Amino acid sequence: MSSGTRPLVPSAPPLLSPSHADFPTPRTREDGGSDALVNDIFSHTPIPTIILDPSLVIRLVSDSYLKVSGGFRRESVVGLHADAFFDHKLTLPSLDQARKALHCAIETKRPFDVEDSQANSAIIWKIRAVPILERTTESNGSQSVQYIQMELTDVTEEHLRQLELEERLATNETFRILVETVKDYAIFMLDPRGNVATWNEGAQRFKGYQREEIVGRHFSNFYSQEDRDNGKPERELLDALRDGRVEDEGWRYRKDGTRFWANVIITPVYRERILIGFSKVTRDLTERKKAEEKLIAAYEEASRLKSEFLANVSHEIRTPMHGMLSALTLLLDTRLNPEQHELAKVIEESGDVLLQVINDILDYSKLSSGSFSISHDIISVSDIILSVFRGYEKGHNPDVVLEHDLDPRLPKAAEGDSLRYRQIVQNLLSNATKFTEQGYIRIKATLQEEDDQSCVIMTEVFDSGIGVPLALSSFLFTPFTQFDNSATKRYKGTGLGLSICKSLAGLMGGNIGFRPNPDSQGSVFWFTAKLKKVRHLKHIESLQEQFRKHNLNSTVSTFEEIKSAATDKRVLLAEDNPINQKIMQKILASLGFSDIDKANDGREAVDMSTKTLCPYDVILMDINMPFLDGVAATKAIRAAGLRTPIIAMTANALKGQAESYIAKGMTGYIAKPVDRHQLAKILLKCFRVDEVAQVAPG
Amino acid sequence: MARTDSVKEAEGIMAIPGATDNIDSATFEQILEMDDDEEEREFSKSIVYDFFGQAESTFQKMNKELCIYTHTQREATADTHHSENKDLKTLSELGHFLKGSSATLGLTKVKDSCEKIQHYGQKKDETGTKDLADDDEALGKLKVTIKEAQEEFVTVEKVLRKFYHDEG
Numbered sequence: 080m081s082s083g084t085r086p087l088v089p090s091a092p093p094l095l096s097p098s099h100a101d102f103p104t105p106r107t108r109e110d111g112g113s114d115a116l117v118n119d120i121f122s123h124t125p126i127p128t129i130i131l132d133p134s135l136v137i138r139l140v141s142d143s144y145l146k147v148s149g150g151f152r153r154e155s156v157v158g159l160h161a162d163a164f165f166d167h168k169l170t171l172p173s174l175d176q177a178r179k180a181l182h183c184a185i186e187t188k189r190p191f192d193v194e195d196s197q198a199n200s201a202i203i204w205k206i207r208a209v210p211i212l213e214r215t216t217e218s219n220g221s222q223s224v225q226y227i228q229m230e231l232t233d234v235t236e237e238h239l240r241q242l243e244l245e246e247r248l249a250t251n252e253t254f255r256i257l258v259e260t261v262k263d264y265a266i267f268m269l270d271p272r273g274n275v276a277t278w279n280e281g282a283q284r285f286k287g288y289q290r291e292e293i294v295g296r297h298f299s300n301f302y303s304q305e306d307r308d309n310g311k312p313e314r315e316l317l318d319a320l321r322d323g324r325v326e327d328e329g330w331r332y333r334k335d336g337t338r339f340w341a342n343v344i345i346t347p348v349y350r351e352r353i354l355i356g357f358s359k360v361t362r363d364l365t366e367r368k369k370a371e372e373k374l375i376a377a378y379e380e381a382s383r384l385k386s387e388f389l390a391n392v393s394h395e396i397r398t399p400m401h402g403m404l405s406a407l408t409l410l411l412d413t414r415l416n417p418e419q420h421e422l423a424k425v426i427e428e429s430g431d432v433l434l435q436v437i438n439d440i441l442d443y444s445k446l447s448s449g450s451f452s453i454s455h456d457i458i459s460v461s462d463i464i465l466s467v468f469r470g471y472e473k474g475h476n477p478d479v480v481l482e483h484d485l486d487p488r489l490p491k492a493a494e495g496d497s498l499r500y501r502q503i504v505q506n507l508l509s510n511a512t513k514f515t516e517q518g519y520i521r522i523k524a525t526l527q528e529e530d531d532q533s534c535v536i537m538t539e540v541f542d543s544g545i546g547v548p549l550a551l552s553s554f555l556f557t558p559f560t561q562f563d564n565s566a567t568k569r570y571k572g573t574g575l576g577l578s579i580c581k582s583l584a585g586l587m588g589g590n591i592g593f594r595p596n597p598d599s600q601g602s603v604f605w606f607t608a609k610l611k612k613v614r615h616l617k618h619i620e621s622l623q624e625q626f627r628k629h630n631l632n633s634t635v636s637t638f639e640e641i642k643s644a645a646t647d648k649r650v651l652l653a654e655d656n657p658i659n660q661k662i663m664q665k666i667l668a669s670l671g672f673s674d675i676d677k678a679n680d681g682r683e684a685v686d687m688s689t690k691t692l693c694p695y696d697v698i699l700m701d702i703n704m705p706f707l708d709g710v711a712a713t714k715a716i717r718a719a720g721l722r723t724p725i726i727a728m729t730a731n732a733l734k735g736q737a738e739s740y741i742a743k744g745m746t747g748y749i750a751k752p753v754d755r756h757q758l759a760k761i762l763l764k765c766f767r768v769d770e771v772a773q774v775a776p777g
Numbered sequence: 778m779a780r781t782d783s784v785k786e787a788e789g790i791m792a793i794p795g796a797t798d799n800i801d802s803a804t805f806e807q808i809l810e811m812d813d814d815e816e817e818r819e820f821s822k823s824i825v826y827d828f829f830g831q832a833e834s835t836f837q838k839m840n841k842e843l844c845i846y847t848h849t850q851r852e853a854t855a856d857t858h859h860s861e862n863k864d865l866k867t868l869s870e871l872g873h874f875l876k877g878s879s880a881t882l883g884l885t886k887v888k889d890s891c892e893k894i895q896h897y898g899q900k901k902d903e904t905g906t907k908d909l910a911d912d913d914e915a916l917g918k919l920k921v922t923i924k925e926a927q928e929e930f931v932t933v934e935k936v937l938r939k940f941y942h943d944e945g
Contacts, residue, residue, distance in 0.1 A: 391906055658827050658878035665811045665820060703873055752881045754803050 114729060127231040133224045135161040135181060149232065173197060176206055177229070185224050189640050194234065205232040265361040269345075271354050273298050273316055274449035285305035285341075287334035298359065301331045319345040319357060328364065340368035342771040351495070382447075393437045402435065404430045440574040443558065452742055453586045457613060458497040460536050461485050464524055467504045471512060471520075478517040486525040490534055493610035495587065500608065503580045503591075504538060507604045510576065511542040518543025518601065533611045535589065543601040552593050556581040584608065638670070641759040644766050645671035648696040652677050653684035653712065654728070655704045659751075663699065663728075666755050670762070682706025689719045697765055700745070702729035710743050717744040724765035790940045799933040804883025822941050828878055829937075832887070832930050836873045839894070839923050842868050846916065865912065868919055869898025875926075884933050890926035894919060 103304040118139065127144035129137050140156045141358060154162060161181060162362070176195040181701060183191040188210050196203040212222035216283045225469065242747055258266050258279055265282035274297050278290040286301060292299070299312035305310065306329070320326040324346050331341040342362045348355055407427045415423060445451040468483050475481055504522070510518045521541040528535040558578040577591075584591040588609030596603050650672050654660045661679055667675050676685035676695070681704045698716070702709040711723050724746035740748050747761045790809075791802050795890045808825075847865040872894030879888040896905040900915045909915045 162829065395904060395906070428927050656831075656874060656881075657876040658824060658831060659881045661824055662808065662811070669811060701877075703877075705870075751877070752807075752883065755807060755810075 082350045085387070101184050106497060113747055129229050131158075131227045131229065133185070133227070135227075137161065137164055139224070143454065144231065148769045180206045180208035180229065181227055183229055184210045188212060188222065188224065194238075195475040201257075202233055203235045203238045206230075207232065210682075215691045259559040263362075265359075267359055268348070269298050269316075269359055273312065273357070276356055282361070285333070285339065285361060286331075292334075296343060298639065303332060315343075315345055317355065320348050320354075323347065331361065332659050339363050340365045347726040359546075359589055360368040386444040386447060389440055391443070393441040395439050397434065397441075400430065400434050404434065414437055422561070427598055436575075439579060442579050443575050444577060451498040451582070451586065453499055453583075454741055455494045455611075456497050457492050458495040458610070459489075459491055460493070460495075460500065460524055460538070460610075461489050461491075463497055463501050464522060464538070467501055467508060468522060470505075471508055475512065476516065479512070479515055480519040482519060484521060484523040487524040489524055489536065490610070490612065492613050493534065494613060495608065499583050499587065502754055503583055503606055504540075506576045506580050507538075507540040507606070510604065511540050511544060511602070515542045515544030515601065518599070531612070533609050535607055535609050537605060539603055539605040541596055541598070541601065541603050543596065546595060546600050546602050549595065555589065555593050580606065637756065637759045637763065638673060641763050642671035643764060646673075648766070649673060649693060650676070651675045651684065651698045653681065653698065653704065654678075654701045655680055659701070663753065666753065666758060667699075669755065670759055679711060680704045681712035685715045685719075688716050688721060688723065694721070695723050697762060698723055698729055702726050702727055702740075710745075713740075713744045726761055726765065790936070793936050795932055796936045797808045797934060799884060799886045799929065801883035801885045804881070808882060818941065825882065825937050825941065828882055828884075829934060831878055832875060832934075835871055836868070836927050836930070839868060839871050842871070843916075843920060843923065847942055849891050863901065865898045865915055865919070868923075869895050869897075872896075872898055884930075886929040887926055887933060890922055894926065897922060 089223075121139045121141050124141050125143050126141070127147045128139075128141040129144055130139040132138050137157055137159050140153055145151050145153060145156065161177065162174070165177045174193055176193050180191050180193045183193075191205060191210040193206050193208075195206050196201060209228040209230070210224045211226040211228060213225050258277075260280050262280050262284055264279075265285045266279050267282050268277040270276045274295055275293050276292055279289070282293075283289060289413060299307050309587060315325050324344065327343045327345075329341065329343075330338045331343070332338050340363070342364050344360045346358050346360075348358050404427065407423060407430060411420070411423050411427065442451070447634075464483065464485065468481070472481055500719050508520070508522065519542070523541065524767055525537050525539075525541045526534055527537040556577050581591045584606045589607035591606040592604075593601050594605075595601075610734055650667055652660065652663050652667070652675055654663060654677070660679075664675055664677070676687060678687050684698065684700065685707065688698055700709040700713060704712070707715070707726060709729075713727075716723070716725065722738045725744070727740040727745045729740075729748075746765055749758055749761055788862055790796055790800065790805065807819045809818070812820050842864050872891045875942045876891035876895060879891055892905075896903055897909070897915050897918045899905070900909045900912070901907065902909060903918075909918070
């Protein structure tokens with residue numbers, strides 16, 4: 080048997096064990112019933128099994144084993160030595176693996192598993208060699224191997240599963256490496272409370288934190304203090320939960336406190352319907368943001384340049400236009416033959432249109448650049464409408480009836496911009512007359528709403544003209560549109576008028592619109608304006624009433640009126656040129672002013688007006704003066720709390736500049752060389768407003 | 778004072794050769810209206826003569842600035858640019874100053890030239906919209922325009938003196 084204990088030496092010749100004759104062994108023979116039972120169990124176990132003795136001679140073999148190993152008969156297997164069996168008779172399991180299993184089991188006295196796959200078979204077997212040890216222990220405590228049970232298990236499926244699992248693990252690993260090494264995106268996970276759970280290369284690059292520094296800390300660390308105070312990070316998580324995703328662009332902060340413009344997408348991540356956290360992907364858009372800002376700046380610059388250019392060009396055209404038109408007026412007064420007169424008329428008419436176009440463009444460029452402001456005079460809507468109306472009454476087409484319908488509840492005085500209100504009314508009336516050849520034009524104004532602070536006035540112009548196709552009515556207020564291009568030849572204009580009116584109405588807190596005339600053919604154009612109420616309305620109304628009576632009772636000329644108003648008024652004249660000073664003084668004297676002080680520059684003007692005990696009633700302020708110019712002087716005077724009317728005088732007679740001077744604290748504006756009649760009118764206006772203002776608080 | 782009278786007055790001066798090109802009748806008429814006595818014309822005459830004085834002294838100052846400027850320019854090095862600009866600015870201010878009074882009197886040609894001087898002094902073109910290339914261009918234009926303005930002034934001065942019967 081000693082030779083049988085080493086049968087696994089590869090060179091050992093296969094031998095039929097001499098102990099074959101001794102079989103069954105004394106142990107198994109002790110009890111015939113048990114022997115039969117063992118035989119029975121081993122024969123019928125579904126797990127392919129063989130039992131070998133320590134000399135590796137096969138002692139028992141199961142039916143199942145015979146079946147899987149190639150249909151041997153039991154008699155030809157039992158009694159064979161393992162080497163002979165595995166090497167010659169069988170393909171299953173292969174010799175090497177079987178030997179290995181048996182050897183190891185004997186050496187270690189422990190069950191030993193080994194897998195065996197054969198080249199010609201898709202099935203993978205697990206070979207299990209189980210040493211069965213003697214019951215009695217030897218003196219040195221070791222037990223000797225009595226039998227070896229060898230089982231085969233088909234593990235093909237298990238094996239496949241294992242392979243799949245490995246593959247999956249490999250894929251996961253690939254993804255993990257991918258995410259971790261991406262440098263251009265910060266991709267990381269947050270736990271459900273918003274603490275950072277993972278970190279990648281990109282995140283480290285963008286935010287400057289090492290993995291160890293940030294994992295476990297709340298992601299609000301990346302937000303500005305302001306965002307944190309507003310609870311923005313928490314809100315984003317809630318939004319992500321609600322909407323399944325949240326995207327945000329904004330400044331995020333690095334570890335060193337610098338910031339970058341980030342696009343952030345947060346998505347909640349669920350496993351088995353349980354929230355396990357949020358994925359957060361951040362992109363650095365600083366460069367794009369910079370590019371965008373550059374683009375916007377370039378656009379704004381271009382748009383500003385455009386407006387400036389338009390304004391400059393219009394101004395430059397307007398100056399010679401004025402010259403041309405005044406020359407024309409003079410020409411028309413000379414003796415012309417009918418043909419010449421006709422031609423001169425044509426020039427005058429075209430010139431007027433051209434001037435209107437230029438004014439429109441100037442207004443439009445200012446409105447579109449947002450540098451247009453509305454003044455807050457005390458106005459009477461009825462007066463404005465009547466005055467425009469009378470203008471149209473003069474030379475209107477006799478086939479058209481002109482009517483007006485004014486709500487008696489219209490406020491006598493309200494805060495508004497009379498010039499701009501007039502401009503809209505004029506535009507709507509002019510459109511109506513342009514497009515109405517017979518029938519009627521009616522202007523109607525009603526008080527639409529009223530509260531303690533303000534009132535909304537609706538002004539409508541009805542006409543029985545050609546009307547507007549409803550489909551085109553939505554383009555009416557778009558710049559440079561005339562609804563019928565073929566009509567442009569007949570109906571002159573830039574197509575800017577209505578779009579200007581729309582902006583103006585908007586600036587007045589109102590709206591503008593169109594509807595077809597319900598009575599007949601034709602149009603109804605309407606606009607609303609929200610005007611602030613003047614406090615102590617009664618005083619003003621009575622005052623206005625007085626003015627009205629005054630105006631009605633006597634046909635007092637402006638000059639007489641100013642002369643009576645001037646008697647007790649103090650005037651400060653700020654002008655650096657002595658000749659102009661002298662002439663202004665003379666003009667003022669001729670208007671009835673006797674109390675005139677002179678300032679030779681802006682600084683003197685400020686000193687004199689702020690330090691005098693007896694305040695001035697009006698200041699006439701040259702714009703270009705040494706030391707301190709008129710605008711700066713006005714600011715200083717206003718800063719000192721004086722509300723004295725200040726009238727700007729300048730030769731830079733740009734239309735828009737009047738508004739800009741008024742915006743800078745001046746009350747009015749007069750062009751140089753100063754026209755006596757115009758000066759009288761402006762002064763009267765100042766005094767009237769001034770009186771109203773003085774009466775009001777009382 | 779009736780309007781027809783003043784028109785006649787303006788026509789009076791406009792009849793003098795050289796007046797139509799140089800004087801804006803409506804503006805000058807307003808000055809004449811301020812006279813209390815149509816024979817004496819004390820007020821308008823004093824204004825006009827004040828203007829003569831002002832114009833002469835302003836032209837003198839302009840020429841002096843031009844002279845200083847040309848002188849410094851001849852010895853100019855890079856670091857004197859600052860003072861050069863200052864001189865041009867002074868010319869612009871002088872132009873503006875004389876523009877104011879000539880405009881008030883309706884002396885259109887002198888006024889227009891003064892306006893150009895004002896612009897050139899700011900190194901802008903004659904309408905004040907575009908920048909000029911450099912100081913030299915501005916200086917060249919200033920020299921020409923100041924000379925023109927002086928000539929225009931002399932012309933209008935003759936007309937005015939004739940109007941005030943002072944041709945000695």
